[in-house]
Structures are given as C-alpha cells and as structure tokens.
Amino acid sequence: MKSYRVITFLKNLSMYLILTFFALVMLFPFIYMLTTSLKLPADTFRYPPRLLPREPAFTELPGYPDKLPLYYVEKDGQRREFALVRSNIRIGTFAPPENPSAVVERFLSEVTPTGQSVTVNGQERELFQVLVDGQSVPMIQLSQTTVGEFVDPENPEIKAYQNVRLSQPVEKITWHFENYQKVIELQGLDRALTNTALVTILVVIGQLATSVLGGYAFARLKFPGRDTLFVFYLGTIMIPFVMLIVPLYQLMVLIGWTDRLAALIVPWIFTAYGTFLMRQHFITFPKEIEEAALLDGASRLQILKDIILPASVPALATQATFTFLYAWNSFLWPLVVINVGNEKNHVLTLALNVLRGRASDTPNLILAGAAIAILPPLIVFILGQRFFVESVASSGVKG
Amino acid sequence: MTHASHPAGELLTPHTLLVLRLLAAWRALFSLLALLGALAPWTGLLPGLPVWQGLLISVALGLAAVFSLLASRDILLRRHRGRMLSLVLDYLSLVACFIAVLQIGGVFLGIDALGEVFGRSIWFLFVVLAGYLLGAAGDYFLHDPRTEALLRQIGKWVMLFGALAFLVVANLPQGLLALARNLANPAGLGAVAGMVVFGLALWAMWRSPTALALNARTGHEQMLSGWLFLSPNLLGFLIFFAGPLLLSFYFSFTDSDAFNPPNWVGLANYARILNVTIKPLASPDQLAREVLDISVYDEVGRLKIGNGGLLFGAEDRFFWLALRNTLMYALAVVPLSVIPALVLANILNSKLPGMKFFRAVYFIPSIAAIVGIALVWQWLYNATVGYINYFITLAVEFLNNTFQAGLTDPKIRWVSDERTALLSIIIIAAWQTMGFNTVLFLAGLQNIPGELYEAATVDGAGAWDKFWRITLPLLAPSTFYVVSTTTIQAMQVFEQVFILMNPPEGPNNSTITLVLYLYRSGFQNFKQGYASALAWVLFIVIFGLTLIQFRQQRRSSIYEN
Numbered sequence: 001m002k003s004y005r006v007i008t009f010l011k012n013l014s015m016y017l018i019l020t021f022f023a024l025v026m027l028f029p030f031i032y033m034l035t036t037s038l039k040l041p042a043d044t045f046r047y048p049p050r051l052l053p054r055e056p057a058f059t060e061l062p063g064y065p066d067k068l069p070l071y072y073v074e075k076d077g078q079r080r081e082f083a084l085v086r087s088n089i090r091i092g093t094f095a096p097p098e099n100p101s102a103v104v105e106r107f108l109s110e111v112t113p114t115g116q117s118v119t120v121n122g123q124e125r126e127l128f129q130v131l132v133d134g135q136s137v138p139m140i141q142l143s144q145t146t147v148g149e150f151v152d153p154e155n156p157e158i159k160a161y162q163n164v165r166l167s168q169p170v171e172k173i174t175w176h177f178e179n180y181q182k183v184i185e186l187q188g189l190d191r192a193l194t195n196t197a198l199v200t201i202l203v204v205i206g207q208l209a210t211s212v213l214g215g216y217a218f219a220r221l222k223f224p225g226r227d228t229l230f231v232f233y234l235g236t237i238m239i240p241f242v243m244l245i246v247p248l249y250q251l252m253v254l255i256g257w258t259d260r261l262a263a264l265i266v267p268w269i270f271t272a273y274g275t276f277l278m279r280q281h282f283i284t285f286p287k288e289i290e291e292a293a294l295l296d297g298a299s300r301l302q303i304l305k306d307i308i309l310p311a312s313v314p315a316l317a318t319q320a321t322f323t324f325l326y327a328w329n330s331f332l333w334p335l336v337v338i339n340v341g342n343e344k345n346h347v348l349t350l351a352l353n354v355l356r357g358r359a360s361d362t363p364n365l366i367l368a369g370a371a372i373a374i375l376p377p378l379i380v381f382i383l384g385q386r387f388f389v390e391s392v393a394s395s396g397v398k399g
Numbered sequence: 400m401t402h403a404s405h406p407a408g409e410l411l412t413p414h415t416l417l418v419l420r421l422l423a424a425w426r427a428l429f430s431l432l433a434l435l436g437a438l439a440p441w442t443g444l445l446p447g448l449p450v451w452q453g454l455l456i457s458v459a460l461g462l463a464a465v466f467s468l469l470a471s472r473d474i475l476l477r478r479h480r481g482r483m484l485s486l487v488l489d490y491l492s493l494v495a496c497f498i499a500v501l502q503i504g505g506v507f508l509g510i511d512a513l514g515e516v517f518g519r520s521i522w523f524l525f526v527v528l529a530g531y532l533l534g535a536a537g538d539y540f541l542h543d544p545r546t547e548a549l550l551r552q553i554g555k556w557v558m559l560f561g562a563l564a565f566l567v568v569a570n571l572p573q574g575l576l577a578l579a580r581n582l583a584n585p586a587g588l589g590a591v592a593g594m595v596v597f598g599l600a601l602w603a604m605w606r607s608p609t610a611l612a613l614n615a616r617t618g619h620e621q622m623l624s625g626w627l628f629l630s631p632n633l634l635g636f637l638i639f640f641a642g643p644l645l646l647s648f649y650f651s652f653t654d655s656d657a658f659n660p661p662n663w664v665g666l667a668n669y670a671r672i673l674n675v676t677i678k679p680l681a682s683p684d685q686l687a688r689e690v691l692d693i694s695v696y697d698e699v700g701r702l703k704i705g706n707g708g709l710l711f712g713a714e715d716r717f718f719w720l721a722l723r724n725t726l727m728y729a730l731a732v733v734p735l736s737v738i739p740a741l742v743l744a745n746i747l748n749s750k751l752p753g754m755k756f757f758r759a760v761y762f763i764p765s766i767a768a769i770v771g772i773a774l775v776w777q778w779l780y781n782a783t784v785g786y787i788n789y790f791i792t793l794a795v796e797f798l799n800n801t802f803q804a805g806l807t808d809p810k811i812r813w814v815s816d817e818r819t820a821l822l823s824i825i826i827i828a829a830w831q832t833m834g835f836n837t838v839l840f841l842a843g844l845q846n847i848p849g850e851l852y853e854a855a856t857v858d859g860a861g862a863w864d865k866f867w868r869i870t871l872p873l874l875a876p877s878t879f880y881v882v883s884t885t886t887i888q889a890m891q892v893f894e895q896v897f898i899l900m901n902p903p904e905g906p907n908n909s910t911i912t913l914v915l916y917l918y919r920s921g922f923q924n925f926k927q928g929y930a931s932a933l934a935w936v937l938f939i940v941i942f943g944l945t946l947i948q949f950r951q952q953r954r955s956s957i958y959e960n
Contacts, residue, residue: 015746016753022743025761026834030763032786033775047784194518198510214632222618223625229633236640240891240941242914243934246650246927247643250657254452255502261514262507270635300624329768330916331894336922345511349770356774356898364780370771381766385759 030374037368038175039154045365054171059083059153073150073160081170082150082160089147089161094130094139103142106130114138152350176364183368187358188343192351193372196328199264199347202322203327205268211319215278220290230279234273245336252337261345263337268327274319281315282308321384328377348373415608418473422609425600426471426485429492433464450662451649463488474613482604482613485622489600494634494893496593503587504578504899516569523565530557595887651931661928668932674714675699683708699723718933720908721916722940728825728912729889729944735829737881743833744840745870758841769831773898776827780813780899787813820905824895832888836881843877844870879952890941893918913937 032051036044039053060066061083068083075082090108095101097118111128118127118140125140148164151157184190217223218230247256248267257263285308293303309316331349338345340354352369359365411419437460439445441454466484473481501507534554540547582591603609607698607746651668655661678690680701687698687710696712699719713719743761747754764772779786790810797875798804813823855865893914903919904911917937921930 006588012751015749015751019743019746019757022739022833025830026761026764028786029772029775029830030767032779036778045784046779047789049784049786049789188519191514195514197521198514198517204508210632210635215629217625217628221608221621221625221628223622226625229629233636233878236644238887238942238945239644240887240938242891242893242917243647243938244640244643245917246655246921246931246934247646248639249922250646250650250655250927251639251643253657257507260508261510265510266507266635267639270632270639272636272640275632300628325766329770331770331897332918336896336918345514349768352770352774353770353898354470356777366774367778370768370774373771374767376400377768378763378764381763385762 020211033367033371033374037179037364037371038177039179039364040176041362041364053175055174055176057081057170057172061085061151061153061156063156068153070153070165071148071150071164072170073162073167075152075158075160080152084148084151084164085151085156087146087148087164089149090144091147091161092144093142094128095142096137097125097127097140100140100142104130104132104139108144111139132391152394179364179368180372183355183359183365183372187351187355187369189348189351189355189369189372191344192346192348195261195345196347196349197399199261200324200327202265203268204254204323206265207271207274207323208316209322210270211274211278212304212316214275215280215282216300216308218275218279219282219285220287221300235380237276238270242332245333248333249336258337259339259342259345264330264334264347265361274323277389278315281312297327321380324380325377328373411612412608415612418603418609419477419612421475422485422600422603423471423481426467426474426481429488430464430467430471433460433467437461437464451646463491463846479613479615479619482610482615483619483623485604486601487626489597489604490627490630493594493597493601496590496597496631499590500582500587500594503581503584503590505581508577509574509577512574513569514598520565520568523561523568526561526564527558528561530554530559530561533557600778647931647934650928651798651935653928654926655928655931656925657927660923664928668929671714672718672932672936675719676712678710678712680708680710682706685710714784717908717911717916718913718936721911721913724821724893724909724911725890725913728821728828728892729886731822731825732828732832732889733882733885735825736832736885737878739829740833740836740840741874741878742882743806743837744844745866747837747841749842758838761837763834764831765835767831769894770898772827772831773895776823776895777814777899780823782810782812782815785813787811813900814899815906817906817909820900822907824892824899827895827899828889828892832885836885839881840874840877843874847873875952879948883948886944886948887941890937890944913940 017297035051035053039065040055043050043053043055045360055156057070059070060067068085070081071077071084073082074080092108092111092290093103093105093322094111095103097120100120111130114127114129116127117124118138119125120140127138127140129136130139131137145163147278148167150160150162150167152159184193218226218233252258252260257266289307290303290343293307298306331353334347334350335353338347338350340350343351343354346354348369352366352373355366355369402719427448436458437554440448440456445453470481470484470488473479475481475485480548528575531554534551537547537550537554540550563715581587650661652663652665654664654668674695676691680690683706685699685708687693690710691698691712695714696713697716699711699713700723701711711719747758783789791811792808795804795806795808798806811819813819851869851873852865855869857920860868892912896905896910896915897918898911900910903915913933914937917930917933920926920933
C-alpha cells in the first residue's frame, strides 16, 4: 500500500512538472515582454540577457556636483561598493633601465621627465624622475594604463584605483514605467488605443445586437426558407476571410470608406458565426416559458428582452469576449483599408507595425507598445475566462 | 391562400377600404418608379458606372417593379400575399433610405471625428458603468427597500449624467448640426422624404385593420417577425459577405485594379497561376535557362537525382513558392500544436487540484494579438542578445561540461537565415495554438464516459492500452475538429510573417506564404483580379485539405465501429 502511494506521488509530481514546464513556456514571452518594456534601451542589448530591468546605481557625495556611479571594488580582500570620482587617470609602470624587473607603479602626474634619455636594447628611452622610498630614481616607462579613482561613499578618505572598464558597475533593479508614457506620446499610440477601443466597442455591441436578433429568429420563429437559409449560413462559416479582402476593399472604395474607421466597424457587425452561436444557445431555452408569455400578450421583442436575454448572460459574455478579441487583434483588414500615412485612424496593430520600423533601436519601447496591445485583451480574458474557457470547452469553437 | 380570398369583406369600414385602395395605388406607383430606376443605368444618365453595378441595380429594381405590381393586384383581390410583398418591399426601401441618410449625412464618416474625441469622452462611459453597478448594488439590500430604492435611483441618475456628459464631450450637438447640414441637398432630402413615405406605407400596411382586411393569420405574423428579426443580420450578411464573395468570383476572371473598370480576361488569371512545367536536367546544377523557356517560366525548385534531376518551373514562381512554404508550415504546425495538446489535455483531465489554473495559463497565448506576439518573439529570436540563443548556449555549455559532448554553439540567425526563417514562424504558431487545442481536447476527453475506463481496468488493461483503445478512438471527433481548424488557420498564416520578417518574404523568399502573396498582388501591385483568383485557389486548397481530413475521420470511425 505504501509503494502504491509513493508511485501515485511520483506520478502526480511528474505531471505537475510537465504542466509547470509548459506553463513557463507559455508565460515566458509575456514575462519577457513586461520586464523588457520597463528597461532602459542599453539594458536590452546586454549579453547575457537578464530578465529584470537594471540600471547603474549612482550616489551623491559632498564636493562633487554630479551624481557619481557606483562600482564594485576589491578593497582589503573585500568586495565593496565605491563611487567613481575621477576617471582617465593615467598610470605608468616604471623601472630602472639597468633592472627592468624592479617595477613600480606611479601616476603620470607624480613623475617628471628628466629630459635625458638612455638606450635600452637598442632603443632610445626617455628617463623620468620617480620617487621611491623618498628618493628620486631615474627610470624608464614600461607601459601605461588609465584607471579611475574610487572612494568609499561612507568615508571619502578611503580610496582605491582600478580600471574602470573592467570594473563591474553596481546595478539596482528599476522599473521604467515612463517607457509606457514615452511610447504613447512619441508614437501616437494614444490615438491608436482610443480608436481600437472605439472600434472594438462598436463591433461588439453591433455584432451582439444582430446575432441576438438573427439567432432568435433562427431558433424560435418559423418562417419559410428558414432552414435553407440556416444551412447557407453554416456553409459560409468555413470560408476564410482572405477570400473577401479584395471585393470588400473595392466596396469600400465605391462607398468612400477607405481610410475610415467605419470600414473597420460596419462590415464586422454582421456575422454568420455569431448568429450560429446565438441560435445554438437560444434553441436550448425552454419553449413553454415563451409560449406562456405570448399568451399573456407579450411581444416577441419583449420576450427576447425581458425573459431570454437575462437568462443568456453567459452566452452573451462568451460571444462578446470572442468578438472583442477578434476586433481588437485584427490586423490584415486594417492594414488593407487604412493608409499607412493616415495615423489618426490607426488602430493598435497598425501603430505597432509602424512602431516596429520606427523604434527598432529601442526594443523597450516596442515591447511597451506590444504590451499595450496585449494587456487589455488579457484583462478581458481574466474577467471573462470563467465563461470563455468553459464555453470553448463545451461548444468547441475557434476564434 | 386562395381559400381565404373574401371572407370578411362586408365588415370593412369605408376608411379601411380607402386605405387599401391607396396602398394598391402606391404599389402601382412604386412599380413604375422602380421600372424607371431599373432602366436608368442603360440610358447614359449615370456615366462611369461599372457594368456589374448597373446590372445589380437593374436586377434589384426590376424585381421590385414586378413584385410591386403583383402586390398591387393582390391587395385589390384582398390576398395576404399582397401585404407580405408590400411589407418586404417598403421595409427594404426604408432600410435603403435610412442607410442613404446615414451615408449622405456623414454618420459613418463621422465615426472618425468620434475617434478624435473618444479619448476624452470614454471616461464618462466608465461613469455610466459605475452608475449601473451602483444600481445593481441595490440587489444586496433587498431586506431594506428604502436603501435599495435609493441606490437604484442614484444609480439611474449617475448613468444618465454619464451618458449625457459622454454625448456632450463627444460633440453630439455639433454632430447633429453637421448631419442636418449634410442632408440639406436634393439627395439628402430625397432620402429623408423616402424614409417618411416608406415608413407611412409600412405603418398603413402593418396596422391591424389592414391586416384583418387582407386575411392575416398568426402564422403570417410569426413569419413576418422571423424575417424582421433576421433582416439586420441577413442584409448585412448579403452586403458584406455573400455579395463580396460573388464579386470576388467575378473579379477573378478580370484584370481589376480597384480603380479602373475591370476587363474580362476569362481564365487567364487561373491559367497563369497553374501554368507549370517539369523538365529533366542533364546535370544537377544545369542552368535553368538551358532547359526552360525563360520568357514564360521561372525556376521554382529542382530535385537532384544522381547525375541528373528534375527542374520544376512555373509561370508564377511566387505562387508555387508560397504554396510550398504554406504547406510545409501547416504540415509542421499541425503535429507540433496538436500532439503536445493531446498530452497536456490528458494530464489536465486527471482531476488533480490546480488544473483550471493551468488550463487558463495555456489559453493565454491564443488570445493575445499576433502582431504583439510577433514583436515579442522578434526580440526573443535576436541572434546576439535574444533569449532563445542564450538558452541554446546554456544547454550546449551544460552538455559539454557534464557529458563532454563536444558540441559547438550553433548561434542561429533565426529570422535572417533562409534555413530557419520558416521554422521560427512555425515555433510561434505551435506555441500560440497549443493551449487552445488543449482546451478543445479536454472538452472531448470530458465527454468520454468514465465507466469505459473502469470496465477496462477490471479487464486488466494498462494505462497505455486504455489510451490507445479507448481515449484515442473516442476522441476522434475532437481530433478531427482540432486538426482541421488548425490546418485551416495555418493555411492563412500572414501576420507573424509580415511582422517578424524583413522583408516579409523572408530571406530568399523562404517565408512567402499564400496570404502574403495575395496581399502583395492585390494591395501592393494592385493586381486585384489576380489576387481574387489566388484567393479562390487558396480556398480550394483549404477545402481540399478539410475534405481529405473529413474522409479520413469518417473512414477511421467506421473502422472503429
């Protein structure tokens, strides 16, 4: 019995491991998008890549007008955070011409040229006066580097010198939320955002209205030609949208809707698909309630409004979510019908397409734009997922 | 309906009789006007009208004229058919006038102006929402009628205020003024007058004395409401879906370019798409121009066999490259997104806690905008600082350090390498559709009765047997649905390619897809007739693939039974 429990435990553990792995795979691009959108541009081009946004840390010291960058410095065998107060200090290594291995390091400012020179290994070398243990010794310069002067922020008397480029800067995690504001203002995403919201809201409302009416007619009202028409509607569901872009575009040219938001709204209000979904839902509604209401003198519209719709909130929410996602995310049709130059009628997907080319050196801004396009549907999904996923699970529909 | 011709005649009031006569006269007049309208396109009064539009107008108005005349006679004979026809004709005319008012009045185009102020006014919509929630909060105070009533009242006022403020901030007053200004011309006034006239005619025909006089029965009412309820949807569907579909078929036989009147070219578009040739090669690297008539054909690809080979040439090489890429893409995406989904669904079906959470997480990629997703992946794929290459580097280092595998880091240039460009699109698509397919499979799994598994357990079947002999066969309908919808979607791949690739065709045309080529032909080169033909070929390919899958599924389910 115990071994059975162990096996079950291992089985469940491996299941959770697989599920978690896939969950990470599914979520990683989104996490990457969010964290990168809060980075500084330089941080996005760093290798190896780091998930969290970081930037160099600075400190202020009395006597220095500017903010001083912090670096890790080895001091007395300890790794400490020091402030860089001066860079480009030149240091030379010096040695007496007769003994090149007795090397000393001195700041170039501390040595003075003697004006004399000496020949070492057939080369003429300049001689410098270098102080060693209080005595001035003539030496030749072997090499030269530049270092920075670092001081302890708590005690500016403690100094250290090391190469700045090879030192590791102290970084702190900072979230640059202003990236969002920047991308919205610089790239005109605010207009695209409100346009998208407007288009989406109108499409959702319009589509719900026509599908509810049509679905009710198909489900509940008997009229000649209904079933033929319904089969016809069903048949068109599998026709891909790309079949329509050319003629629909010409229709828009004909009625002067190219470059207009109306072209993004009106054609999408009437869908066979939504009507079909609504009909499938209404047909499950008990007929008896409706017949009783009819006997009481209610009109069809009243029955629909007061009895059927209040009982259909989950179905309506599902369809609204579907339509929302479809309208919010659509790209090909806006690309076709809205001119690239007409930025005041751009929707988010179009604005992102422009942003992609315009801000290719600032991935943080591009990904902030992508987040602006992705987050609202995500929020709608989280709010509506109870209805939405259940309904996909029960009716098996594809958005 | 003939048996119900004259039963209630003596009950008619003179008033109703007059109305009937007027309606009959109206129908005759309508018929005459429609006839004149039907002839108008052929008189030269409307220059520049394309032939198909002229035909459309003539057919529609001609039919209206005939039916109106018929209705006129029916009304006089007191047949209900006359009422039906009248209602339909007047309703359609009313809708036409209404749309004309909206169009001439600039309401549709005014949406752009709304877009300008929507950013400011949208906040008041939230006020409306808050008011609604406030009113709905009254439900929590059912025990306290006064508080409930108060909340509802406040909610109502807040909603009203929000709505009014929204309309004012959204420039409704100016909008209405603009509407009136736009309508103050002959066409606008005509449309408004038409609305009034048709509205009156509808009302006169709809009211119950007329209905009784024309022997209406409840069946008729249901039929009329049926058509009425369906009409917004049906009309829109005809105008924006069925009509354009037919038009697309027509365009595919023309050289339409969207701006000039199209010329009929017969099957030339299709002939160009499908014109291919296969030639043997003397050596695997023989130049294409030595074997092909290069004034017509371009090389699409070659098959190297030993010392020779076959050269595949086509008049439109881009179509065939696109077809090849799209099929390869679909062929890879379907298994990559379906098989893991099947595994995940089986795990999720195991009633352990937390499964709903995982289900929701897997769903997330499929709801995000593909354009946004593609931008994210573009940076993940970055050859120097992207995470994907970084992970590969880490994996290579790990393998080398632990197993002395001696691997070299491939440093893949994902989107700019001809060999991996299509693969990078495939990975995104698999990632994005996997979760959706998981949920679909899960639904199928939950429909399989648990007793079957219990019976199998009693018979001593192992988990593996159960999966192969119960789960998979009973899941066949879901599998068919998942595979066919994934295929249909995969065949239409466009957005990922368009965003991720620069240029969209990818390096050496390695990611040109059918829809991308259609877009390029129709909207960059404006060969819209040709693009329509491409659309129909794409449709036939998709339809064929679905049909094959359908037959496969039917065969396998027959076998199972």
